[in-house]
Amino acid sequence: MTPVDSPTDTAGALPPDFVVIDVETACSRVSSICQIGIVGFRDGREIFDYETLVDPCDEFHLFNTRIHGIAEHHVVGQPTFPDIHPLVQGHLTGRTTVAHSYFDKGALAAACRIHDRPAIETTWLDSVRVAQRAWPELASHRLGMLAQHLGITHKHHDALSDARAAGWVIVKAIDHTGIALDEWLAPPRKPGPAPRPAPDGPLSGERIAILGQPRDGPLACRIAALGGRIVSAVGNTTTLLVIAGRAPFAYSVRNSGAFRRAEQYRRLGGTIRTVSEQELGLADMVPGPAAA
Known part of the structure; x- marks a missing residue:
């Protein structure tokens, strides 16, 4: 894990072109974030990463624990969402934020609401939609399938690994199609x-x-x-x-x-x-x- 206190790379140089976020949740309530991973990319390379377990202040369901392996005892003494909100806000606010599907967007918004924290103002980009346009021939655009197809190292349902893989999907889609990041933000051309x-x-x-x-x-x-x-x-x-x-x-x-x-x-x-x-x-x- 490489925590970064400001949304710039470790050399304090230019900010990222985009950041990627992924969360895991403790139960069926999307606000129950128990792990969060953020990776910043600039010029086709990673410039920082951040990962932490989170005490969701909520119950853990066995179904969720079986998916990601995180149980209640893992988050004892870990920060709560209000504790990490300033850091997450610093990384995402005013930037392009990538998530693989909009589950993470909804979870972040719900956690802000439940914990009475300001909503994070960012421009969202769904890497599923990007992958569907870049590789329409694929039978599935799930992150695991994309990682295998594109040769990306990936551990599914680990927040940092999922965020990193989704970021590389964007990098490889830009390289594969020649479509720049700002063009991906525009509605797809019919x-x-x-x-x-x-x-x-x-x-x-x-x-x-x-x-x-x-x-x-x-x-x-x-x-x-x-x-x-x-x-x-x-x-x-x-x-x-x-x-x-x-x-x-x-x-x-x-x-x-x-x-x-x-x-x-x-x-x-x-x-x-x-x-x-x-x-x-x-x-x-x-x-x-x-x-x-």
Whole structure:
């Protein structure tokens, strides 16, 4: 644990680009915070971390203890939420705060209310929503699944480890997509219409669904320029499912809804094929305008 008394890095230099928070709770009341972890990130690296057990001033339920391993005797003599509120407030106020789902946001708000402490004013970013946009092909965007997929060291239901893993999800999503932090804070852009197919080309007559990119993305433009018609989802008239990315048949892709639907149609006698963009020879093509 590296406690930090001010929301700057240990060298006292620039503040974090964003902080990540995770909490564990003692019982079904979300205000019953019994552990809290905070990690600060700047320029794609960790610059501080903070973790503490918390006396929730509430009862412990066996269900919760089985999940995170924290029991009543572990928090004897530990600070209460009012004790740590100033430090948490100092780290989060005026910053972008990441949490994996908004459970932690709700727990923090409830704890402030129950313990009569000021609400913490921060800008929240849900790393689940970020992961869903960055890796839409994944069958699950739970933190454990993401950590395994992205090669992040992770101990589930440990507040500091969960916070650290969620922070690395953000760092890797920025690197993977090129979408900057402030852009993630904006509402997600709805895909525009699919590009119109060229009147002829090697993909003329094909009805093509794409897994891993939006229907108006660069891969769709390359397909349309070769005469392929982009469809929004795999259906019984789809002839090709094209998988974007460098590892097109990873476990997460094979367990996606689009891949499973394509397999089902094939078993029922459909002619749909599943191929990667590399197999179509599209991976290195520069997107060009499709025919109007």
